[in-house]
Amino acid sequence: MSATASIEQRRWRRFTPRQRLARFAVYLTLVVAIVLSARTVEVIPEFLYDAPEQMRDLLERMWPIAWSHYPKGVHEALVETLHIATLGTLIALVMALPVGLMAANNVVPNRVVNYLAKLVLVSSRSVNSLVWALLFVAVFGPGALAGTLAIAFRSVGFVGKLFGEALEESNRGTIEALEATGAPWSSRLAWGYWPQVKPAFWSIALFRWDINVRESAVLGLVGAGGIGMALDTALNLFQWDRVAMVLFSIFSVVVVAEIIVTQIRKKIL
Amino acid sequence: MIYALGRLDFSWDRFVTGLDNGARFIGRMLPPRIAQPDSLAKGLIESLEIAILASSMGILLSLPIGLFAARNLMPVWATWPARAIIAAARSFHPVIVAIIFVKAVGFGALAGICALVVASIGFIGKLFAEAIEEISLKQVEAVRATGASFMNVILFGVLPQVFGRFIGFATYQLDSNLRNSTMVGIVGAGGIGGTLFSAFQRFDYDFVAAILLSIIAMIMAGEVLATWVRGVFLEKGKVDGE
Numbered sequence: 001m002s003a004t005a006s007i008e009q010r011r012w013r014r015f016t017p018r019q020r021l022a023r024f025a026v027y028l029t030l031v032v033a034i035v036l037s038a039r040t041v042e043v044i045p046e047f048l049y050d051a052p053e054q055m056r057d058l059l060e061r062m063w064p065i066a067w068s069h070y071p072k073g074v075h076e077a078l079v080e081t082l083h084i085a086t087l088g089t090l091i092a093l094v095m096a097l098p099v100g101l102m103a104a105n106n107v108v109p110n111r112v113v114n115y116l117a118k119l120v121l122v123s124s125r126s127v128n129s130l131v132w133a134l135l136f137v138a139v140f141g142p143g144a145l146a147g148t149l150a151i152a153f154r155s156v157g158f159v160g161k162l163f164g165e166a167l168e169e170s171n172r173g174t175i176e177a178l179e180a181t182g183a184p185w186s187s188r189l190a191w192g193y194w195p196q197v198k199p200a201f202w203s204i205a206l207f208r209w210d211i212n213v214r215e216s217a218v219l220g221l222v223g224a225g226g227i228g229m230a231l232d233t234a235l236n237l238f239q240w241d242r243v244a245m246v247l248f249s250i251f252s253v254v255v256v257a258e259i260i261v262t263q264i265r266k267k268i269l
Numbered sequence: 270m271i272y273a274l275g276r277l278d279f280s281w282d283r284f285v286t287g288l289d290n291g292a293r294f295i296g297r298m299l300p301p302r303i304a305q306p307d308s309l310a311k312g313l314i315e316s317l318e319i320a321i322l323a324s325s326m327g328i329l330l331s332l333p334i335g336l337f338a339a340r341n342l343m344p345v346w347a348t349w350p351a352r353a354i355i356a357a358a359r360s361f362h363p364v365i366v367a368i369i370f371v372k373a374v375g376f377g378a379l380a381g382i383c384a385l386v387v388a389s390i391g392f393i394g395k396l397f398a399e400a401i402e403e404i405s406l407k408q409v410e411a412v413r414a415t416g417a418s419f420m421n422v423i424l425f426g427v428l429p430q431v432f433g434r435f436i437g438f439a440t441y442q443l444d445s446n447l448r449n450s451t452m453v454g455i456v457g458a459g460g461i462g463g464t465l466f467s468a469f470q471r472f473d474y475d476f477v478a479a480i481l482l483s484i485i486a487m488i489m490a491g492e493v494l495a496t497w498v499r500g501v502f503l504e505k506g507k508v509d510g511e
Contacts, residue, residue, distance in 0.1 A: 019501070022501040023501055023502065026498055026501055026502075033321050034322065034325050036318075037317070037322050040318065041315065041318040041319070041322065041382075051374045054372065054373045054374070055373045058369070058372050058373060122489075123485070126448075126485045126488045126489060127481070127485065128448055128449075128451065128452050130452050130455060131452070131465070131481065131484075134465075134466075134469055138290075138469070138474070139288075139291040140291075141290075214361075214362050215362065218362045218365055221364065221455060222466075231365075235368060251360050251361070254360050254361075
C-alpha cells in the first residue's frame with residue numbers, strides 16, 4: 001500500500017538536477033560568450049553599410065570573366081594543384097598506415113605505443129594545412145614541394161585517426177582463427193585485418209582526396225604552389241576579372257572532384 | 270604518379286638543402302619567445318570572438334535552410350534553392366570566401382565572421398537536411414493527425430528527433446570555426462592569423478613558434494570543451510528520485 005503511495009507521490013522528471021544544472025551552465029556560458037564577443041569585437045559599422053555597394057562594384061569588376069587568361073596563367077597552376085592534392089594524399093596514406101596501426105589497441109596491445117601514435121595524429125590535425133604550408137615554405141622555399149608536404153602532413157592525422165578507429169572495430173573472430181593456426185603477426189595483419197578494413201581505408205582516402213583538392217587551392221596564398229599563386233597574383237594586382245576566372249576554375253574542379261569521388265565510391269562499395 | 274612527380278620539379282638536391290634549412294629553421298624557432306604579448310592576446314581573443322559569433326549566426330541561419338532542403342518535408346520548389354545555397358556555400362574554402370568579404374566589408378573581424386558564417390551554413394545545412402531526411406515519419410504523422418499547424422509539426426514532430434545529432438554538428442562546427450578563425454587573418458580578415466603571418470614575414474621565427482603553440486593550446490581546449498558539451502546533452506535522461 002505504502003509502495004503505491006510513494007510511487008504516486010514521486011515526481012518524474014526527465015533529467016537529474018545535475019544534468020539540468022550542466023545544461024543550464026552550457027546555455028548560460030553560450031549566451032555570455034555571444035554577448036561578450038558581440039560587444040567587444042571590432043566591427044566598423046560604416047564598413048557594413050556600404051557593403052552592398054562594394055559588392056556590386058566587385059561584381060562589376062569581375063564581369064566579364066577573363067576567359068582568355070585561362071590558357072596563359074591558370075591551366076598550369078590548376079594542374080599543379082591537382083598534382084599537389086593527389087601526391088599529398090598518397091604520401092599521407094603511406095605515412096598514415098603505420099601510425100594508424102600503432103594507434104589501434106587491438107593490433108599493437110601496448111599503451112605507450114598507442115599513446116605516442118595518437119599524439120602524432122592529434123598534433124598533425126591541430127595544425128591547419130595553411131600553417132603547415134607556411135612552415136614548409138620556410139624550410140623548402142616557395143613551390144609545389146612545400147604544398148605537397150603540407151597536404152601530406154595535415155592529412156596523416158585525419159587518415160590515421162579514421163584508419164585506427166576502423167581497425168579497432170574489426171571483428172575478432174577472423175583474427176583468432178588465424179592466431180589458432182599459428183600465423184605470424186604479419187600474416188594476421190595481411191589476411192585478418194586488411195580485408196576487413198580495406199573498404200573503409202579506400203573510402204577514407206577518397207574522402208580526404210576530395211578535401212585536399214579544396215585545400216590545395218588555397219595553399220598558394222602563402223606561396224606553396226598551385227592555383228592559389230595565380231589567385232594571389234591576380235588579387236594583388238586588383239585584376240578582378242582574372243580573380244573571377246580563377247574562382248570559376250576552382251569551383252569547376254571542386255565540383256568535378258566531388259562527382260568523381262561519388263562515382264568511384266558507388267563502384268567500390 | 271611518376272608523371273606528377275616529374276612535373277612538380279622535386280629533386281633530391283632540393284630536398285637535402287631543405288633539410289639543412291629546416292634544421293636552421295627549427296633552431297631559430299627554439300626557444301619560443303612571446304615578442305609582443307599584447308598582439309598575441311588580442312589576436313587570440315579576436316579569433317575566439319570570430320569563432321563564437323560566426324558559429325552562432327551560422328547555426329541560426331542554417332536551421333531554416335537545412336529544414337527547407339529536407340526532401341521528405343518540403344516540396345521541390347523549396348528544396349531546390351535551399352540545396353543550391355548549401356552547395357554554393359560548401360564549394361569554396363573559407364579563406365577564399367574571406368578574400369571576397371575583405372573586399373566587400375573591409376579588413377577586420379567582420380570579414381572573418383561573414384566568411385565563417387558561410388562555411389557554417391554549408392556544413393550544418395547539409396548535415397541537418399540529411400538528418401531530417403532520416404527521421405521517422407510516424408511521429409510527424411501523429412502530430413499532424415492532432416490537427417497541429419505546420420510550425421507545431423516542425424517543433425514537436427521533427428526537431429526532437431534531430432536534436433541530439435544537431436548538438437553533435439553544432440559543437441563540431443564551433444570547433445572547426447575555431448580552427449579556421451585562426452587562419453582567415455592571413456588574408457586580412459581578423460584574428461591571430463594576421464599576427465602569425467606578419468611574424469613569418471619578419472622572420473621572427475621564435476615568435477611564430479609561440480603563436481603556433483598558443484593556437485594549438487586554444488584548439489585543444491576547444492576540443493575538450495566540445496566533448497564535454499556533447500556529453501552533457503547526449504547523456505540519456507535518468508529518472509529523478511530513484
